[in-house]
Amino acid sequence: MGNVIGIGAAPKRKEDQRFLTGRGNYVSDIKRPGMTAGVFVRSPHGHAVLRGIDKSAALASPGVIAVLTGDDVADDGLGSLPCGWGITDAKGVPMKEPPFPMLAQDKVRFVGDMVAFVIAETPERANAGAELLKIDYEVLPSVVGVLEAVRPDAPQLFDDVPNNICCDWELGDKAAVESAFKKAAHVAKLSLVNNRLIGNPMEPRAAIAEYEPGTDRFTLWTTSQFPHVVRFLMGALVLNIPQHKLRVVAPDVGGGFGVKQFHYGEEAVITWAAKRVRRPVKWVASRSEGYVSDRHGRDHVTEAELALDETGKFLAFRVNTLANMGGYLSTFGPNIPTNLYGPLLGGVYTTPAIYCNVKVVFTNTVPVDAYRGAGRPEATFVLERIVDVAASEMGIDRVELRRRNMIPKEAYPYQTPVLVQYDSGDPMGCLDGALVAADVKNFGVRKAASASKGKFRGLGYSTYVEACGLAPSRFAGRLGARGGLYESATVRVHPTGQVTVMIGTHNHGQGHETTFAQIVSDKLGVAFENVDIVFGDTDRVQFGMGTYGSRSLVVGGAALSKATDKVIVKGKKIAAHLLEASEADIQFEAGKFSVAGTDRIKTFEEIAGAAYVPHNYPLEVLEPGLEEQAYYDPVNFTYPGGCHIAEVEVDPETGTVTLVNYTAVDDVGTVINPMIVEGQLHGGIVQGVGQALFENAVYDEGSGQLLSGSLMDYCMPRADHLPMMKVATHSTLCTHTPMGVKGCGEVGTIGSPAAVINAVVDALSHLGVTHVDMPATPNRIWRLLQNASLPVAAE
Amino acid sequence: MKPFSYHQPDQIPDAAKLLTSIEDSKLVAGGMTLIPTLKQRLASPPALVDLSKLGSLKGITDDGATITIGAMTPHAVVAASKLVQTKIPGLAELASMIGDPAVRSRGTIGGSVANNDPAADYPAGVLGLGATILTSTREIAADKFFLGLFETALEPGEIITAIRFPVPLRAGYAKFKAPASRYALVGVFVAKFADGVRVAVTGAGPGVFRVPPMEAALSGNFDPSAIAAIKIDNDGLTSDIHAEADYRAHLVTVMAKRAVDVALS
Numbered sequence A: 001m002g003n004v005i006g007i008g009a010a011p012k013r014k015e016d017q018r019f020l021t022g023r024g025n026y027v028s029d030i031k032r033p034g035m036t037a038g039v040f041v042r043s044p045h046g047h048a049v050l051r052g053i054d055k056s057a058a059l060a061s062p063g064v065i066a067v068l069t070g071d072d073v074a075d076d077g078l079g080s081l082p083c084g085w086g087i088t089d090a091k092g093v094p095m096k097e098p099p100f101p102m103l104a105q106d107k108v109r110f111v112g113d114m115v116a117f118v119i120a121e122t123p124e125r126a127n128a129g130a131e132l133l134k135i136d137y138e139v140l141p142s143v144v145g146v147l148e149a150v151r152p153d154a155p156q157l158f159d160d161v162p163n164n165i166c167c168d169w170e171l172g173d174k175a176a177v178e179s180a181f182k183k184a185a186h187v188a189k190l191s192l193v194n195n196r197l198i199g200n201p202m203e204p205r206a207a208i209a210e211y212e213p214g215t216d217r218f219t220l221w222t223t224s225q226f227p228h229v230v231r232f233l234m235g236a237l238v239l240n241i242p243q244h245k246l247r248v249v250a251p252d253v254g255g256g257f258g259v260k261q262f263h264y265g266e267e268a269v270i271t272w273a274a275k276r277v278r279r280p281v282k283w284v285a286s287r288s289e290g291y292v293s294d295r296h297g298r299d300h301v302t303e304a305e306l307a308l309d310e311t312g313k314f315l316a317f318r319v320n321t322l323a324n325m326g327g328y329l330s331t332f333g334p335n336i337p338t339n340l341y342g343p344l345l346g347g348v349y350t351t352p353a354i355y356c357n358v359k360v361v362f363t364n365t366v367p368v369d370a371y372r373g374a375g376r377p378e379a380t381f382v383l384e385r386i387v388d389v390a391a392s393e394m395g396i397d398r399v400e401l402r403r404r405n406m407i408p409k410e411a412y413p414y415q416t417p418v419l420v421q422y423d424s425g426d427p428m429g430c431l432d433g434a435l436v437a438a439d440v441k442n443f444g445v446r447k448a449a450s451a452s453k454g455k456f457r458g459l460g461y462s463t464y465v466e467a468c469g470l471a472p473s474r475f476a477g478r479l480g481a482r483g484g485l486y487e488s489a490t491v492r493v494h495p496t497g498q499v500t501v502m503i504g505t506h507n508h509g510q511g512h513e514t515t516f517a518q519i520v521s522d523k524l525g526v527a528f529e530n531v532d533i534v535f536g537d538t539d540r541v542q543f544g545m546g547t548y549g550s551r552s553l554v555v556g557g558a559a560l561s562k563a564t565d566k567v568i569v570k571g572k573k574i575a576a577h578l579l580e581a582s583e584a585d586i587q588f589e590a591g592k593f594s595v596a597g598t599d600r601i602k603t604f605e606e607i608a609g610a611a612y613v614p615h616n617y618p619l620e621v622l623e624p625g626l627e628e629q630a631y632y633d634p635v636n637f638t639y640p641g642g643c644h645i646a647e648v649e650v651d652p653e654t655g656t657v658t659l660v661n662y663t664a665v666d667d668v669g670t671v672i673n674p675m676i677v678e679g680q681l682h683g684g685i686v687q688g689v690g691q692a693l694f695e696n697a698v699y700d701e702g703s704g705q706l707l708s709g710s711l712m713d714y715c716m717p718r719a720d721h722l723p724m725m726k727v728a729t730h731s732t733l734c735t736h737t738p739m740g741v742k743g744c745g746e747v748g749t750i751g752s753p754a755a756v757i758n759a760v761v762d763a764l765s766h767l768g769v770t771h772v773d774m775p776a777t778p779n780r781i782w783r784l785l786q787n788a789s790l791p792v793a794a795e
Numbered sequence B: 001m002k003p004f005s006y007h008q009p010d011q012i013p014d015a016a017k018l019l020t021s022i023e024d025s026k027l028v029a030g031g032m033t034l035i036p037t038l039k040q041r042l043a044s045p046p047a048l049v050d051l052s053k054l055g056s057l058k059g060i061t062d063d064g065a066t067i068t069i070g071a072m073t074p075h076a077v078v079a080a081s082k083l084v085q086t087k088i089p090g091l092a093e094l095a096s097m098i099g100d101p102a103v104r105s106r107g108t109i110g111g112s113v114a115n116n117d118p119a120a121d122y123p124a125g126v127l128g129l130g131a132t133i134l135t136s137t138r139e140i141a142a143d144k145f146f147l148g149l150f151e152t153a154l155e156p157g158e159i160i161t162a163i164r165f166p167v168p169l170r171a172g173y174a175k176f177k178a179p180a181s182r183y184a185l186v187g188v189f190v191a192k193f194a195d196g197v198r199v200a201v202t203g204a205g206p207g208v209f210r211v212p213p214m215e216a217a218l219s220g221n222f223d224p225s226a227i228a229a230i231k232i233d234n235d236g237l238t239s240d241i242h243a244e245a246d247y248r249a250h251l252v253t254v255m256a257k258r259a260v261d262v263a264l265s
């Protein structure tokens, strides 16, 4: 018998045994009898009229079974890929929502847009057939940047979307902000670009679909973070397949970061094709294909202004952003730069008035959607950068300026002027902890040591807060969500006392099989090894909204906690009967039901046994069996946050920025497994460092070609880019989640870009550098130093 | 990948014959560059002629004033070779900076030199040391071998068998890695011989090239300060999303100074 391993313990991750021994089961590992191979033919042009497709040579190619195009989609009367959020502009006018056909019709709008699907006996045959497809394009000029796309003479993606503006969205009290600016002693201004990113999960996307004529059922195996949502969106809105005739399975998935939390056209095409060819169809994306079809992230151009009084108190904050949506609206697309951005512009500060305008813009690029952090890193970056700008312009120490404006611990719950109400937090405590952990006191000594080697050292802060645990359904509904955002869990206790949990979240690297098992082990007193977590299969799991937005523990864990509580309630009833006591006198602790004040006990296993062998059982008032389900809809977001401190060294000769120290003190609420939390923080920080220093998706204006379309040109952060990080938690408990948890999946990515860039600017501030756009590449830094006309090169 | 026939000859003449008799056939050495192009269907040769069974293409020999490295010698072997480390440490160091461990274990000096990628490292070492490329039919001086972007003096059917390097008094390589690919954004190889200094630059332009003003300056005074003020013309240098031409030009001077430092250390 194994042990209880409960909340706060750090067991090794259950799932790693299978991953590390090569026994994971990923979509591309799955083989079905009679399986065919599919290949998507994608537009090589950023923008073109699709004049016609001649399939004949491809169909005649050996081994080719079928070629499907947009015309076939139209003939079968299939729906457009749905957008899960409908936002409105200031006047309440709904966003422009042009159709997103699963295979292009009439026009292609980005390099990678799907034009045809070729199905053959083998991938080689499918590729050979695909090369024989004759596609007649009339190439049009592309527009890829948001500034260019809103110009009057810009190429128009859709006839009925003037200036390519999907929605002119706003939030906050514009008039109050204007009057505050009039009274300001100082106004800090900042123009910045939030660079475009490509998620690059280790496992490329893949899917297999199968149709069983005998039962008229479809099964889709897909690399998804939310199989139930795919079932709903694809079945109900695209393919018209009744929900009970569609099974969606997302088995082991090799990383998501948001890239796999959308319903993709590939899934719909493959499922539809499986019925048409009456054979299973499999598709596995190549890495290159992923670059031009996985949804991209970020891509903002922003003007921000912060009004301060003479003591440095923030009076008002005004932000105008152009946000790139790419060629079509993806599942969450328009929600990210609006609802997940504007409400975070208050940060950890008491700024009384905030106004934010976001123009959501179509361009000839891959659709842009949520990517780890989704909206909140963008908000944090604008705010934490402009605080530094204001500090340096007003001659106030950066830390001191933050302190003067920070929400004190006692002021929580704190209502911001931008919708959200923070339930708990202690930003000052995180800051104080980080200052010590980062040894800021001795920074001067380290800076001097760098200077003696001809290097510039800088320190950067980011004191931030985010909103996660998506989401209170009612609140989200008001903001335009077209679905609910609750989560569900079933706790199935077997007759022998072991437990299987069916949960609607999806584990693709976060360690849920361990964390959730710890919760059950803790609450039921069942051995850790006797708890299995099942997810990712609509036939096995009742329902769920999946994993994204740091919601799994916060919302799914809460559902699990509730379901577990119900098991205990029922267990007490059974125990009361068996122990011939009143239910009110039954206590449950450490896996034992007892009559208070006596030594009469029943073990959890005995109660489970009695529930399934109900010979001595109150059948008149209680059903047999021990299985409980709970749905949980959160009452608020959770607000993790913290303080990140980055320390960099810049080599002025080459412009290279080296991250030399990194410290994070985060408030993630209750910590279930400190090792997993640390891992999530590490990974999140690295992703933010990647954005700050290395990663950049670059398109060619005019042709719409992706210039950074491979790992040779898109720079991912690597182990040797990073120092050993110091991460710690300084937790206040969430007041409304059952266990006080706040979520930790994205905090690293949200806090870190601003910390790193603030450090780079600090290192170069003596040369008059006030801002560096991301990524701070050597070339970019060198250029700044040239413009600062530094006498560095020759010595 | 498209279908192709596969041959593994054990004699150089057989390999050369296969190459000329099957039109568009290709040699494969380590396959690190060639195989990805096949997988992406960018190249589709009807036949591959594998050089791995040609024993005479392997190994490193000490010829006194020169050392000769067989074409099929992987980068990792050159990097770890005591002989190379002793006689031309800069070259061993260059080999150790190529790609990652997997690439160094498979990729070969012959493949790298034949491919002449504008950002590859070996061309800088070969040109910087004034090496000689030995082929199945002749010997070609490095100065005559590299003709520009992926172009070399090799004739169709000609196979590199080895590279012969003169042993310098001192040599050093400094590489500024391209952030994503880690090929050379700019790499400079500097070699000092009794009769003068050679400086070869890779990564900066469409092909490896020498820098005569730096060679002259270093021949007079083999010290970084001698070239600190020598600027390279931006014209003809590569400009792409990773680095603009003037930045590459600047890096040539910086890396050249660092290569001299390495050579002196």
Ligand SMILES: Cc1cc2nc3c(=O)[nH]c(=O)nc-3n(C[C@H](O)[C@H](O)[C@H](O)COP(=O)(O)OP(=O)(O)OC[C@H]3O[C@@H](n4cnc5c(N)ncnc54)[C@H](O)[C@@H]3O)c2cc1C
Binding pocket: B026, B027, B028, B029, B030, B031, B032, B033, B034, B035, B051, B071, B072, B097, B098, B099, B100, B103, B106, B107, B108, B109, B110, B111, B112, B114, B115, B117, B119, B120, B121, B122, B154, B158, B159, B160, B161, B181, B182, B183, B184
């Ligand atoms: C991830 C990655 C990173 C890399 N990083 C670097 C780097 O940092 N620096 C660097 O310099 N290189 C780098 N490379 C390239 C690597 O060094 C390759 O090994 C090299 O370019 C080709 O060598 P190969 O033996 O693999 O040749 P192959 O791929 O087998 O062949 C390449 C070409 O040369 C021809 N060829 C091969 N051998 C001969 C011969 N003996 N005679 C005539 N022609 C021949 C082939 O026909 C083919 O056209 C990298 C490669 C990869 C995949």
